[in-house]
Structures are given as structure tokens and as C-alpha cells.
Amino acid sequence: MRLxxxxxxxVHDGDSVxxxxxxxxxxxxxxxxxxxxxxxxxTLIRLTPDLIYDQLIGMGCADKMVFSWGGNPGVGxxxxxxxxxxxxxxxxxxxxxHSHAGLTNRYVAGASGLxxxxxxxxxxxxxxxxxxTVAPITCPxxxxxxxxxxxxxxxxxxxxxxxxxxxxNVLLWGIQGVQKEAVLASARSLVTVxxxxxxxxxxxxxxxxxxxxTVTAVALVPGGSHPSYxxxxxxxxxxxxxxxxxISRNRPHFLEWMEEHVLQPPAxxxxxxxxxx
Amino acid sequence: MTxxxxxxxxxxxxxxxxADGQEPGYSAxxxxxxxxxxxxxxxxxxxxxxxxxxxxxxxxxxxxxxxxVLIYESGTIGAKxxxxxxxxxxxxxxxxxxxxxxxxxxxxxxxxxxxxxxGFLGAAQIDRFANLNTTVVGAYAAPKVRLPGAGxxxxxxxxxxxxxxxxRQSPRTFVEEVDFISSMGFGKGPGDRERLGLRGGGPSMxxxxxxxxxxxxxxxxxTLTELHPGVEVDEVVSATGWKLTIAATVxxxxxxxxxxxxxxxxxxxxxxx
Numbered sequence: 001m002r003l004x005x006x007x008x009x010x011v012h013d014g015d016s017v018x019x020x021x022x023x024x025x026x027x028x029x030x031x032x033x034x035x036x037x038x039x040x041x042x043t044l045i046r047l048t049p050d051l052i053y054d055q056l057i058g059m060g061c062a063d064k065m066v067f068s069w070g071g072n073p074g075v076g077x078x079x080x081x082x083x084x085x086x087x088x089x090x091x092x093x094x095x096x097x098h099s100h101a102g103l104t105n106r107y108v109a110g111a112s113g114l115x116x117x118x119x120x121x122x123x124x125x126x127x128x129x130x131x132x133t134v135a136p137i138t139c140p141x142x143x144x145x146x147x148x149x150x151x152x153x154x155x156x157x158x159x160x161x162x163x164x165x166x167x168x169n170v171l172l173w174g175i176q177g178v179q180k181e182a183v184l185a186s187a188r189s190l191v192t193v194x195x196x197x198x199x200x201x202x203x204x205x206x207x208x209x210x211x212x213x214t215v216t217a218v219a220l221v222p223g224g225s226h227p228s229y230x231x232x233x234x235x236x237x238x239x240x241x242x243x244x245x246x247i248s249r250n251r252p253h254f255l256e257w258m259e260e261h262v263l264q265p266p267a268x269x270x271x272x273x274x275x276x277x
Numbered sequence: 278m279t280x281x282x283x284x285x286x287x288x289x290x291x292x293x294x295x296a297d298g299q300e301p302g303y304s305a306x307x308x309x310x311x312x313x314x315x316x317x318x319x320x321x322x323x324x325x326x327x328x329x330x331x332x333x334x335x336x337x338x339x340x341x342x343x344x345x346v347l348i349y350e351s352g353t354i355g356a357k358x359x360x361x362x363x364x365x366x367x368x369x370x371x372x373x374x375x376x377x378x379x380x381x382x383x384x385x386x387x388x389x390x391x392x393x394x395x396g397f398l399g400a401a402q403i404d405r406f407a408n409l410n411t412t413v414v415g416a417y418a419a420p421k422v423r424l425p426g427a428g429x430x431x432x433x434x435x436x437x438x439x440x441x442x443x444x445r446q447s448p449r450t451f452v453e454e455v456d457f458i459s460s461m462g463f464g465k466g467p468g469d470r471e472r473l474g475l476r477g478g479g480p481s482m483x484x485x486x487x488x489x490x491x492x493x494x495x496x497x498x499x500t501l502t503e504l505h506p507g508v509e510v511d512e513v514v515s516a517t518g519w520k521l522t523i524a525a526t527v528x529x530x531x532x533x534x535x536x537x538x539x540x541x542x543x544x545x546x547x548x549x550x
Contacts, residue, residue, distance in 0.1 A: 022351050022380055023366020047380065048428075071425030073364035074327050078425075085423040097412070099431040100350060101384040108381050120389050123473040124461030125431045126412065145474055175351045175366050178380040206352075206377035231368055238363040 003192065003219040007033040010188050010217060015155040016043040016066075018107075018186060019052060022177030023073060023236070026228035027160040028052050029221045030192050032262045035059045045154055047100055047178060051227070051244050054078040055262065057093060058254055064094040066152075068103045075241055079248040089251065097127060102134060102149050107178050109151035110185025116148040123147070157186035160225040161210075162232055164193045165200050168212035173204040174231030180208050183215065192221040194233045204232075280504060280527045301507060303533050305486040306445075307541060308505045310336060311533040313397070313443045313484045314541075321394040322346040324433050327365050329443045330397035332545065335361070339540040348393065350429040352378040360547055384429070388436050391476065396437035398430055399444050402455045405498050405519045407442060407462030407480035409434065410455040417457060427459040434460035439481040446485035452518040463497035487513045488530065493522065503528045 001009075011017060011034055019027050031052040034042075038061075044053050045066040050073070056062055058080030070081050084093040098106070101121050109117035118137060122128045128147075137148040159179040161172035170191050172179065183189045191210070202209050227237035227244075247257045303311075306329075313333035317323055319342040325334045331349075335358060338345050347356045351366035355375030362370055371377055378387070387393065400409035401424050411430060415421035434440050440462075444450060462480045463469055470479050480499075483490040489503035501513055502524045514521050533541070 023364045024351070024368070024371070067426065069426050069428030070423075073366075075363070077423075082423045086420060097426055099427045100380065100429040101389065101432040104381050104384055108385075119385070119432075120435060120474070120476070121432050123435060123475060124408075124458065124464055124469070125427065126417070126458045127427060127431070130417070174368070175353065175371050175377065176379050177351070180379065181381060205374075206371065208379075229368060231371060236364065236367055238367075241363065 001217045001219050003030060003033050003221055004037070006190050006217040006219045007037055010156050010190050011037070011039055011158075012155075013039055014041045015039075016045060017156050017158065018045040018152075018154040018182045019158045020046060020177055020179045020182040021160060021225065021228060022047060022175055023050075024175035024177065024228060025160045025172060025179070025225050025230055026050055026052055027158045027192055027224060028226060028228060029224035030158045030160070030190060030219075031056060035061060035258070035262055045152065047103055048073070049078060049081060051078070051241065054080040054244075054248060055258065057081055057084050058090070058248070059258060060090040062093060063091070064096065066096040066098070066103070068098045068100045072241060072244060074238075075245050079245070080254060083251070096133065097130065098134075098149075099125075099127065102147070103152075104178050104181070106133065106149045106152035107181035107185050109149065110153050111181040114151060116150050118146050118148055121147045152185055154182070154186040156188040156190065157182040158190045158192075159183060160192045160221070160230065162194050162230050163197050163200055164191065164218045165197055168215060168218050169200060170210040170212075170215055170218065171200040171202055171207065173207040176206045176208050180210065183210055188216045189214070190217045190219065191215050192219045192224040194222050194224070194230050196220055279525075280510070280529055301532060303538055305505070307533060307538065308530070309443065309445070309484055309486045310541060311537045312489060312505070312530055313441065314340065314537070316441055316482055316484065317342050317345055317395060320344045322348065322392060323395045323397060324348045324350070324388060324393045324429075324437060325397050326399060326430075327362065328399055330399060332361055332541070333443065334397060335544055336537070336541050339544065340537050348383070348387065350380070350383060352380055352383045354378065354383075354387065361545060384432060388429075388432055391436065393437045394439070396433035396440040396477075398433060398440055398442050398460065400442060400450070400460075402450055402452050403442065403444060403483065404452055404455045404462075406464060406466060407483060407492065407499055408455050408458045408464065409442065409460040409462065410457045411459045412457040414456055430460040434462065434479070435475045435477055437477045439478045442480055442483045444483065444485060446487045446513065446516040448516060448518040451516065463492060467495070467497050487516060491524075498522060500524050501527060503530055505530045506532045
């Protein structure tokens with residue numbers, strides 16, 4: 001499926017969307033297609049919003065964000081996220097804020113078909129009282145007090161992977177994050193891949209296979225995770241992450257950059273140049 | 278209060294002394310990083326955040342603790358990077374790891390499972406009970422500064438056998454009361470961790486660019502126990518936003534050795550291949 005067609009078919013205004021990828025394999029090209037198609041009122045879900053959600057927030061696509069760490073890793077702030085929270089620009093952003101362990105377990109519960117998951121978490125933190133999706137629970141066997149987190153069921157999960165075969169089975173490897181759980185917890189899923197191959201070779205470190213019947217659509221998008229990366233195909237563009245600090249710092253400069261690099265067809269990955277190998 | 282040099286037995290084998298009045302051949306940040314590296318015992322398992330904690334943990338692997346196991350929250354267990362990673366998920370961490378696991382697994386099986394000895398954390402604000410704020414400056418609903426948030430830290434602070442906090446010391450950071458508790462230290466004082474069922478031991482040291490604070494065994498309040506070379510007690514007191522308690526005996530940190538400095542600088546700025 002072509003990426004624009006897949007996004008048009010799977011992502012609707014008002015949807016809850018989980019674009020996952022923990023530093024590695026972040027689905028930038030798909031996220032930027034969502035921006036080009038001017039989706040509105042999305043609930044964005046992601047452990048680490050990263051630059052892709054900074055772009056979606058700054059372009060006014062999101063009403064709400066469910067997350068656990070919203071920074072530019074190793075660099076500093078996400079300026080568009082901060083501007084939305086601190087000044088309501090371009091619109092206010094409702095937050096549902098977790099710890100990594102808590103939000104991860106919300107996906108696990110969703111993928112497992114359970115109403116909630118249990119963890120040792122949140123105790124003593126200020127997050128507890130803010131969250132309607134976290135509640136104390138008593139262990140029926142030991143009497144210990146634990147945290148229950150509500151299952152998460154996004155309307156659509158979007159991930160990037162290294163390969164799919166011609167039947168639509170998906171293989172990713174390396175740092176695998178929470179993508180498997182995000183896909184299995186969601187009603188629909190879109191996977192962009194570096195390459196379509198005849199045979200998937202799954203004996204690699206961190207290999208995860210998603211059988212074709214767990215995935216709604218696959219789109220071939222080489223370099224589709226840039227400036228994140230796909231192990232075996234590209235390296236993380238740390239220079240772009242550092243440059244984003246300046247690009248995103250003020251509103252006009254950000255909008256100019258988005259206009260030039262994301263909105264204008266033909267679509268090219270953000271800051272293209274070191275994409276697919 | 279007396280300031281003592283460390284007992285001879287604790288000193289490094291070849292301490293290079295800096296003569297009085299002479300500019301030290303290292304920065305305050307290098308001293309902080311070296312002090313943090315020294316705090317890690319060989320063979321222990323360390324959950325590492327990005328920035329100074331990551332630099333210090335990698336320095337420890339090079340000097341004194343070659344069997345230290347580094348875990349990054351991206352699921353890289355036993356990572357051995359040759360250069361400082363910018364993010365917790367740089368490719369080199371995965372390529373050099375002993376095991377690569379998913380995010381649910383790293384938090385549920387490894388951290389919550391009680392398999393981590395030391396958690397290494399930073400913070401934007403810290404209070405006298407080592408509660409940490411990485412969420413907001415100001416009110417949550419209308420923050421002056423929106424910070425990144427908690428990330429992996431709440432459960433690192435709850436579950437590791439001990440946590441070591443590395444942070445530059447200033448009254449803006451060391452505050453009477455944190456604006457938000459992202460990660461719990463000792464809460465409001467003795468007994469709070471036990472009451473809430475936190476299984477890890479909590480903060481054991483706060484290492485700064487000026488010295489080292491440790492929780493008082495009775496009150497749990499952070500107390501100045503160690504001064505870095507050239508730093509006086511007054512400087513630490515005025516860089517602290519609460520009335521800082523000074524331990525009866527304050528040790529003087531050994532300055533970085535040539536070996537520590539060389540290893541630190543080589544890791545940060547590797548020679549081009």
C-alpha cells in the first residue's frame with residue numbers, strides 16, 4: 001500500500017494514535033504524512049514523544065498527549081511541546097502523564113486482553129493523584145498494595161520496521177521498544193518498512209515477528225525512520241536531533257522549516273540525506 | 278565540624294596532589310563525574326540515565342570497575358559503548374549489549390524484578406529528602422517551565438537497591454520544596470519508603486560539583502559529608518536552598534588521578550580513527 005493511501009484509510013480526525021519506536025525505528029515518514037493530510041483532534045500516545053510528536057503538536061494535529069518522557073534525548077527540551085503546554089500554542093494540549101513502566105504496562109494489558117495490568121509503581125510520586133488510569137489495588141494473595149493501570153486500546157498503532165515479506169509478515173530487530181504490544185493493543189495498525197524481501201530471516205538480536213494477520217497495512221518507505229534509525233539500514237542522525245533544538249525554538253522558523261521539508265510535495269523524510277543505506 | 282582528608286586506606290594508589298593556590302588541572306564537572314564513577318562497585322548492575330550518569334558509569338568501567346554491568350532503559354543489558362551515546366537508544370548500545378530485551382521486559386523483569394543494584398539519576402530539582410522533580414517548575418496545571426517528565430525514574434528510584442543522584446549544586450536546583458515529586462527519595466522523612474512499600478533502599482549519595490551529600494541514618498535528611506578539593510563549606514551552604522546540615526566529620530575528596538582524567542577525556546573526545 002502507498003503510504004498516503006494507508007494513512008488516509010487508517011488515521012481519522014479524533015483518533016487515538018500510538019506511533020511507537022523507542023529511540024530506534026520511530027515512524028517519522030508516517031507521522032509527517034499525518035501532518036500533510038492535516039489530521040486534527042488526535043490523541044497522541046507514545047512513551048517518548050520525540051521530535052515526531054513535537055512536529056505534530058506544533059502543526060496543530062493533537063488535542064491530547066499520553067506519554068511518559070517528553071524531551072529531545074541528550075539535547076534538551078521539545079520546544080513545540082513546551083510552547084503548547086506553557087502558552088497554548090497553536091492550541092492547548094491536554095496531558096496524561098505516566099512513568100515508562102506504567103504506560104508500558106497499559107500497552108501490555110491492552111495486548112493481553114485484560115482490563116488492567118499490575119506493577120510496583122507510582123507510589124510516592126505526584127503522578128498518582130493526576131491520573132484516572134492508575135489506581136491502587138490490593139494483592140489477593142499477599143495483601144500487598146500495588147498499582148493497577150488501565151488497559152490501553154489505541155484506534156491505530158503506527159510503527160516502522162526493517163522488513164516485510166510479500167505476504168505482509170513483518171520483521172524488526174535491534175532495540176525493539178514496545179511496538180509489538182502497541183500493535184496488538186490497537187484496533188488497526190500501519191507498518192512502514194525499509195525493504196520488502198522474499199524471506200524473513202528472524203535469527204537476529206532483538207528480532208520480533210508480527211504475522212501478517214496482526215497488521216492492517218504495510219507500506220514500503222525506505223529511510224522512513226529518519227532522523228531516528230533502522231539497525232542494519234541506517235544510523236541515528238544525532239546531528240539532526242541537535243539541529244532540531246534551533247529549528248524548533250521559535251514559531252516562525254519552525255513553520256518555515258515544516259513548510260519546506262514536510263508540507264511541500266514531493267514528500268521527503270525530514271532532513272533527508274542520511275536515510276536508507 | 279572538622280574537614281579531614283580521607284583515611285590512607287581509602288586513597289587511590291597514586292594521588293596527584295594539587296599544590297595550594299595552583300589552578301587545578303580539571304573542571305568541577307570532571308571532579309563530579311570522577312566522584313560518581315568511584316561510587317560504583319565492580320561487578321554491580323547499574324541502571325544508567327543519559328548525560329553525566331552515563332559518562333560516569335562508562336568511566337567506571339574503564340577505571341576500577343571493569344565488570345560493571347550497564348543497563349539502559351532501551352532494553353540494552355551489558356552495553357559497552359566506545360563513545361558517549363547521545364540517547365539511551367543509540368545503535369552502539371544495542372550492538373555492544375550482552376542481551377537486548379523489550380521495554381516491558383526491562384521494566385518488569387529486570388528493574389521491578391529486583392535485579393538492579395544501583396540506579397543513577399539526575400534532576401532539575403531536589404529537596405532535603407532527595408525527592409526529585411523532572412516534571413514542572415511552577416504549578417502543574419500552569420507551569421513556568423514544562424520539563425520532560427518522569428520517564429523511567431519513578432520505578433528506578435523505587436526498585437533499585439540504592440540510587441545515586443548526580444546533579445550540579447545551586448539554590449535553583451537544591452530547593453526547600455520540590456514543585457512536583459516525579460521520583461520519591463525519602464518522602465517526608467523516616468519510614469515513608471517502608472510505609473509505601475518501596476522495596477529499594479532509596480538514595481545513598483548525592484554527588485555534585487561541590488561535594489557529596491548523604492542521607493543522615495536517623496533523619497534521612499541530606500547532609501554534607503564530603504567536599505571536593507578547593508571547595509569550602511560556605512560555598513555548599515550558599516548553593517543549597519534549605520538550611521544544610523553538615524556532618525560532624527567532612528571528608529575531602531581525592532582530586533581526579535591522571536589515569537581517571539585521561540580515561541574520561543579519551544571517552545568524551547575519542548581520537549579520530
